[in-house]
Amino acid sequence: MLLQNKEIPIHIDLPGDRGYDLVFSSISALPAKMRDAGLRPGKCLVITDTNVAAHYRNPLVSVLSSDGWDPFVLALPAGEETKSTAHLTAIYNAALAWNIDRKTPVLALGGGVIGDLAGFAASTLLRGLPFVQIPTSLIAQVDSAIGGKTGINHPEGKNLIGAFYQPKLVLIDSKLLYTLPRREWTSGLAEVVKHALIDDEAFFAWIEAEIRQIVARDPRIVSDLVYRAAGIKAKIVSEDEFEHGKRATLNFGHTFGHAIEKALGYGVFTHGEAVNMGMKAAVFMSRRFNRKVEHERALSILSLISSPTIPSSIGIPDIRMAMSTDKKKVSDRNHFVLLRRIGEAYVTDDVTVSDIDAAIAFALGRP
Amino acid sequence: MLLQNKEIPIHIDLPGDRGYDLVFSSISALPAKMRDAGLRPGKCLVITDTNVAAHYRNPLVSVLSSDGWDPFVLALPAGEETKSTAHLTAIYNAALAWNIDRKTPVLALGGGVIGDLAGFAASTLLRGLPFVQIPTSLIAQVDSAIGGKTGINHPEGKNLIGAFYQPKLVLIDSKLLYTLPRREWTSGLAEVVKHALIDDEAFFAWIEAEIRQIVARDPRIVSDLVYRAAGIKAKIVSEDEFEHGKRATLNFGHTFGHAIEKALGYGVFTHGEAVNMGMKAAVFMSRRFNRKVEHERALSILSLISSPTIPSSIGIPDIRMAMSTDKKKVSDRNHFVLLRRIGEAYVTDDVTVSDIDAAIAFALGRP
Numbered sequence: 078m079l080l081q082n083k084e085i086p087i088h089i090d091l092p093g094d095r096g097y098d099l100v101f102s103s104i105s106a107l108p109a110k111m112r113d114a115g116l117r118p119g120k121c122l123v124i125t126d127t128n129v130a131a132h133y134r135n136p137l138v139s140v141l142s143s144d145g146w147d148p149f150v151l152a153l154p155a156g157e158e159t160k161s162t163a164h165l166t167a168i169y170n171a172a173l174a175w176n177i178d179r180k181t182p183v184l185a186l187g188g189g190v191i192g193d194l195a196g197f198a199a200s201t202l203l204r205g206l207p208f209v210q211i212p213t214s215l216i217a218q219v220d221s222a223i224g225g226k227t228g229i230n231h232p233e234g235k236n237l238i239g240a241f242y243q244p245k246l247v248l249i250d251s252k253l254l255y256t257l258p259r260r261e262w263t264s265g266l267a268e269v270v271k272h273a274l275i276d277d278e279a280f281f282a283w284i285e286a287e288i289r290q291i292v293a294r295d296p297r298i299v300s301d302l303v304y305r306a307a308g309i310k311a312k313i314v315s316e317d318e319f320e321h322g323k324r325a326t327l328n329f330g331h332t333f334g335h336a337i338e339k340a341l342g343y344g345v346f347t348h349g350e351a352v353n354m355g356m357k358a359a360v361f362m363s364r365r366f367n368r369k370v371e372h373e374r375a376l377s378i379l380s381l382i383s384s385p386t387i388p389s390s391i392g393i394p395d396i397r398m399a400m401s402t403d404k405k406k407v408s409d410r411n412h413f414v415l416l417r418r419i420g421e422a423y424v425t426d427d428v429t430v431s432d433i434d435a436a437i438a439f440a441l442g443r444p
Numbered sequence: 445m446l447l448q449n450k451e452i453p454i455h456i457d458l459p460g461d462r463g464y465d466l467v468f469s470s471i472s473a474l475p476a477k478m479r480d481a482g483l484r485p486g487k488c489l490v491i492t493d494t495n496v497a498a499h500y501r502n503p504l505v506s507v508l509s510s511d512g513w514d515p516f517v518l519a520l521p522a523g524e525e526t527k528s529t530a531h532l533t534a535i536y537n538a539a540l541a542w543n544i545d546r547k548t549p550v551l552a553l554g555g556g557v558i559g560d561l562a563g564f565a566a567s568t569l570l571r572g573l574p575f576v577q578i579p580t581s582l583i584a585q586v587d588s589a590i591g592g593k594t595g596i597n598h599p600e601g602k603n604l605i606g607a608f609y610q611p612k613l614v615l616i617d618s619k620l621l622y623t624l625p626r627r628e629w630t631s632g633l634a635e636v637v638k639h640a641l642i643d644d645e646a647f648f649a650w651i652e653a654e655i656r657q658i659v660a661r662d663p664r665i666v667s668d669l670v671y672r673a674a675g676i677k678a679k680i681v682s683e684d685e686f687e688h689g690k691r692a693t694l695n696f697g698h699t700f701g702h703a704i705e706k707a708l709g710y711g712v713f714t715h716g717e718a719v720n721m722g723m724k725a726a727v728f729m730s731r732r733f734n735r736k737v738e739h740e741r742a743l744s745i746l747s748l749i750s751s752p753t754i755p756s757s758i759g760i761p762d763i764r765m766a767m768s769t770d771k772k773k774v775s776d777r778n779h780f781v782l783l784r785r786i787g788e789a790y791v792t793d794d795v796t797v798s799d800i801d802a803a804i805a806f807a808l809g810r811p
Contacts, residue, residue: 092459092460093459093460162529162533166529169598169604169605173598173600173601173604174600197568200607201564201568201595201605201606201607202604202605203604203606204593204595204603204606204607204608205607205608205686226571228568228571231536231540233540233541234540236571237536237540237569237570238536238568238569239568239570239571240567240568240571240572240607241571241572319572
């Protein structure tokens with residue numbers, strides 16, 4: 078047991094009036110929590126996808142209406158392709174035709190795709206509407222819905238168009254996760270383990286102890302897992318809203334992971350599967366530089382979560398080349414997040430091509 | 445004489461690291477001022493229009509190159525239609541194909557259209573690139589380039605998509621204004637007079653004293669006029685970055701002006717002409733509520749600047765109806781900025797339809 082009181086919201090403290098709460102409660106409490114966040118009933122715009130809508134559209138509309146809200150629901154196709162200019166425009170058109178004003182909140186009911194897209198729409202409609210995140214996937218509840226990164230994809234790459242824009246409220250209802258497809262659960266676990274590896278050794282030890290229950294989505298551990306992982310993300314983004322420093326450690330495994338996704342073609346792996354494999358590369362590289370890294374503990378947990386394989390047609394140079402267009406680059410060099418030990422990470426660009434190739438070869442299982 | 449030292453930049457003090465300087469100097473000083481603002485030579489993206497490019501593209505590229513910058517210039521068509529999704533996408537495509545990184549600055553060289561569009565592109569590329577304003581019109585030098593409002597138009601209305609995004613530097617070279625078409629100069633004077641009316645009676649008195657030289661764009665007064673008017677805008681946006689309060693007074697004349705532009709069809713009047721006529725309505729309404737308003741002084745200056753007429757086919761109800769979709773509405777009612785006296789303004793929604801109609805009738809010269 079983690080012995081945490083999940084009734085207590087986690088506050089994200091930011092300058093100006095940008096601070097907000099992560100509230101861990103049922104959707105039925107949403108109107109009360111929206112009032113707490115300063116929002117008053119009127120029109121609201123709900124952005125969701127058709128998969129999520131099938132489960133939660135009616136309950137959400139019902140609970141909003143009961144407090145006097147007038148929700149307009151836009152259910153977009155599920156999937157990464159929805160993070161596009163075309164769907165952004167669809168939101169703009171629906172919102173403006175509906176005659177919104179500057180106080181009309183935008184609610185994102187969905188996973189990372191919906192949260193990123195709806196948040197970007199909220200940030201750019203009338204120069205910024207109030208925004209509420211209701212994440213429905215594990216990856217969104219512990220990672221993407223927290224911290225204000227919003228955006229869409231561009232033909233040149235993912236998330237190339239976007240904004241930092243903070244929500245007024247994130248309502249996290251871990252019961253929503255039981256309808257999640259199994260592969261989405263597993264995918265989200267990669268980000269949970271990432272948070273533990275970069276910031277919280279005790280949490281990592283708990284994950285090790287509970288790994289069977291975690292992979293099986295045992296109701297006894299789900300809410301603890303979400304609360305603890307969301308808290309790590311909250312702490313890091315509170316310290317570094319715009320990713321000038323520590324926030325970059327959240328990209329652990331992602332320089333490799335993005336390159337793997339890109340080389341393989343988007344949609345073959347889930348994001349979490351690619352990040353999981355990317356973390357194996359990053360753990361290998363970390364051990365090469367830091368003898369305190371207990372790489373076997375880390376690799377063991379990552380393998381228990383997912384172990385997809387890459388077709389032999391994809392070579393190590395393909396993945397290395399895909400890194401060169403990663404937008405995380407601040408200038409000419411890629412930055413790598415490495416572990417100093419389990420629970421502590423740092424950023425460096427002081428690695429050689431042969432370090433990179435060795436790490437990719439390891440993650441691909443091609444010694 | 446206003447007796448101001450225009451060598452001293454005007455600092456806009458904002459929370460976080462969002463403060464920046466308005467620097468009054470020649471374009472030749474741009475590289476040094478960019479260094480002062482923390483920008484280091486590398487790639488940069490220059491957005492301009494073809495009219496401005498004809499005069500200033502080569503000098504700008506030359507001065508940037510001399511300090512080691514590698515500028516890519518995108519010259520878009522001149523005119524309001526350029527503030528569109530299509531041209532925003534053109535900037536995204538050019539920037540991303542050119543392999544920008546998070547430190548690549550976007551420079552806007554142009555009037556309000558280019559500044560708003562380029563600023564919005566800067567705010568949304570890679571979740572925010574450094575942005576530099578080099579305003580070339582009077583309206584941009586004293587108003588639109590200052591304060592971080594960026595955006596594009598939507599078929600439903602102007603500026604409906606956008607963001608608050610602060611530049612790192614605004615370089616104001618009033619010598620650029622001598623190549624401005626006469627009607628653009630006059631249009632900008634409307635915003636200058638607006639600043640004086642809402643905030644600075646002494647400046648208004650100076651305008652009265654120098655009105656012939658001002659209308660004639662006399663070199664002896666141009667730099668003083670720009671420095672003083674820009675300073676008023678700077679003061680107001682420093683106090684109220686996100687338009688929660690005082691900044692709304694900058695909309696003096698705009699509730700009427702936007703409605704006039706819309707009812708007439710965009711492009712018939714310039715923005716400044718519509719605002720000028722809108723201010724006549726607003727002065728009339730101000731006097732109705734506040735006997736201290738010296739309406740004849742205000743109206744006299746406004747008429748000396750421009751006195752376009754509206755075709756008789758446009759009726760008072762057409763203009764009133766156009767107000768009902770103004771995005772400045774916070775909720776159901778329009779807000780009006782009124783003068784308490786020359787040099788002091790406030791916001792109210794406590795006006796009747798007959799007040800509005802009387803003000804429109806006055807501005808249209810239809811008693």
